[in-house]
Amino acid sequence: MDRQQISRLAHAHHPIAAPLADESVARLLDRATAGREEGRALDLGCGEGAWLLRALAARPGWQAVGVDLDARALTLARETATALGVERRIGLHHQDATEFTAKEPFDLVLCVGSTHAFGGLLPTLAAARELLSPSGRLLVGDAFWQREPSQAALDGLGAAREDYADLATTTDRVMAEGWTPVSGYVSTEHEWDDYEFAWTGTLAEWVLDHPDHPDAAAAREAADRHRTEWLHGYRGTLGFVTYLLRRD
Template sequence: MDLPRAFTIRESGHRVHNPFTEENLATLGRALRLAPGTRILDLACGSGELLCTWARDHGVAGTGVDISTVFLAAAGARAAELGVADRVGFVHGDASGHVAPEPVDLAACVGATWIGGGVAGTVGLLERSVRPGGLLLIGEPYWRREPPDLKTVEACGATARDDFLALPELLGHFGELGWDVVEMVLADQQGWDRYVAAQWLSIRRWLDENPDDEHAGEMRAELTTGPVSYVRYQREYLGWGVFALMKR
């Protein structure tokens, strides 16, 4: 049970595995007014940057769950580096079936709503772990501009236009599910650049070091076509944000 190797190759240089910059993540932590001792569950936590930096900056504690052994190793190292290993821990497992043994103050899934089959299912999954009056965090793409055709949709990682919503539709959807949107921090194009463009250098360096690897052809094709596709489609049409929710 692990992520596809191509994913960990392209994001090997990342601490945050989505279009959020480290500054965005810090802004979100401050915006949520986290009290020391806040208990967090982070599903599909990646390399654990949210838990580790918020433990350092706000005194929170919590658990991250992820399927990637590579990212979890990085998360453990980051916790040790920041001196918070006594407050945060990481579990290798399928986040789609994970429920906290005791209710937490904040349950998060930042950029991986596929674990619940979409936004509604992920909200339902997180709700099983959060205490009454607690917070949910959902990180999700949305359409910045209406995609003109299926080619644009597919270049943005979707199979149909309805896979993502426009921002007003997304916020309305949270309300339809019975949740108030109480905060949000949105990525910008610089955040997208730092997430996607940073992958190109990781891929190129990996290719130079592993020219005969079985994944070399796949990664070379991605590096050849990816930059132009990104600036033509994803950078222009796709937004991304993290939304804080409280049950009505």
């Protein structure tokens, strides 16, 4: 079973692929689109389009574009858009987000939990700058060290200490790149736990419901490994911050 399929299954009950509750997502979108009855939004690494579809359903004057490498996820996004009646206001591109270009800039660019596609937070900021209007806003979410990581945490994440910094240093680095945080949100421990239990539990339940599927053993191994890496490794160590940024 490939990673994209595992991710789709694991996010079935938590379509926002980040440790953010529905209420947090709604508040972030409200703040990101504040003052604009009409606008254009772009999600780099949109998956099944959860952010964009929520934005469009609540904002009839907005249009959106999503970019992702997972063709099946984009198909599901189109189906959901049709069910919500917003299919004419969204364009979905099966493309590497790092290669996406646009003729017109966007009022809002999103990249929450997908900065790995660009090689990290700072390269994501650089890519977003090229796609954002001068007065536009960037909603970007990435991890940080909530406390000094143990070796178990690093092993669980398959990460190195230098892959992330603490919140203060991360914010300083963002500002040094010419961005001003106009709002932000740090995910709570409850949101992290809810996200991780949803990820591992949904995947494990799929295995229980499909025991004879040829990929059942691989899916079960992925769920069990992820749960162990989280509970015995990075729980309480890895934080997640979502910034709302404007260009200086």
